[in-house]
Amino acid sequence: DIQMTQSPASLSASLEEIVTITCQPSQGIGNYLSWYQQKLGKSPQLLIHSATSLADGVPSRFSGSRSGTQYSLKINRLQVEDTGIYYCLQISSTPWTFGGGTKLELK
Amino acid sequence: QVNLLQSRAALVKPGASVKLSCKASGYTFTDYYIHWVKQSHGKSLEWIGYINPNSGYTNYNEKFKSKATLTVDKSTNTAYMELSRLTSEDSATYYCTREEDYVFDYWGQGVMVTVSS
Numbered sequence: 001d002i003q004m005t006q007s008p009a010s011l012s013a014s015l016e017e018i019v020t021i022t023c024q025p026s027q028g029i030g031n032y033l034s035w036y037q038q039k040l041g042k043s044p045q046l047l048i049h050s051a052t053s054l055a056d057g058v059p060s061r062f063s064g065s066r067s068g069t070q071y072s073l074k075i076n077r078l079q080v081e082d083t084g085i086y087y088c089l090q091i092s093s094t095p096w097t098f099g100g101g102t103k104l105e106l107k
Numbered sequence: 108q109v110n111l112l113q114s115r116a117a118l119v120k121p122g123a124s125v126k127l128s129c130k131a132s133g134y135t136f137t138d139y140y141i142h143w144v145k146q147s148h149g150k151s152l153e154w155i156g157y158i159n160p161n162s163g164y165t166n167y168n169e170k171f172k173s174k175a176t177l178t179v180d181k182s183t184n185t186a187y188m189e190l191s192r193l194t195s196e197d198s199a200t201y202y203c204t205r206e207e208d209y210v211f212d213y214w215g216q217g218v219m220v221t222v223s224s
Contacts, residue, residue: 032209034211043202043215043216045214046210046211049208087151087152089152089154094154094168095154095170096154097154098154099151100151
């Protein structure tokens with residue numbers, strides 16, 4: 001199984017700050033990676049697919065990138081509504097596997 | 108609008124089985140795979156498997172092969188997941204989600220399963 005190492009596990013940031021979350025797969029996954037946001041008590045929601053493509057309706061302050069085998073989710077100018085838990089997901093090979101999650105809070 | 112409506116929370120005894128439902132609306136049910144995802148309390152997400160509603164083909168995470176059984180009823184646009192021989196490890200929230208091109212674009216609201224005597 002492909003292990004997805006996500007960091008940091010938790011993060012506290014200020015309003016308008018830039019936040020970066022990373023995921024490192026245990027083997028190559030190409031661009032078969034997506035990012036999801038889960039707010040407290042809610043279902044996960046798609047943010048980014050194909051490593052860098054913004055999902056419909058997602059604010060442009062969210063972006064995804066890939067540098068070699070490391071994948072990043074960046075939030076520009078953090079807003080109050082961005083708090084929650086973020087997960088990466090690899091869909092390169094089954095079993096599809098999620099990262100451990102990053103809990104993002106406002107400072 | 109696309110909607111995946113899951114069944115109510117379930118309280119089940121150890122050793123029993125439970126069948127969870129996921130009723131799809133707002134799109135052609137047979138055009139998209141349905142996946143199931145487990146989230147234990149305070150934990151990350153685990154992919155259980157998927158079903159092709161058109162053909163009934165299933166693909167399971169090896170970890171859940173003897174635990175979960177995925178089926179569909181095309182006449183009611185409903186996907187089901189049956190969990191068998193339940194233990195406390197199966198207490199979790201379970202989500203159904205629609206897949207389009209390797210992306211989970213719509214999710215059910217989740218259903219909490221509690222295994223307790």
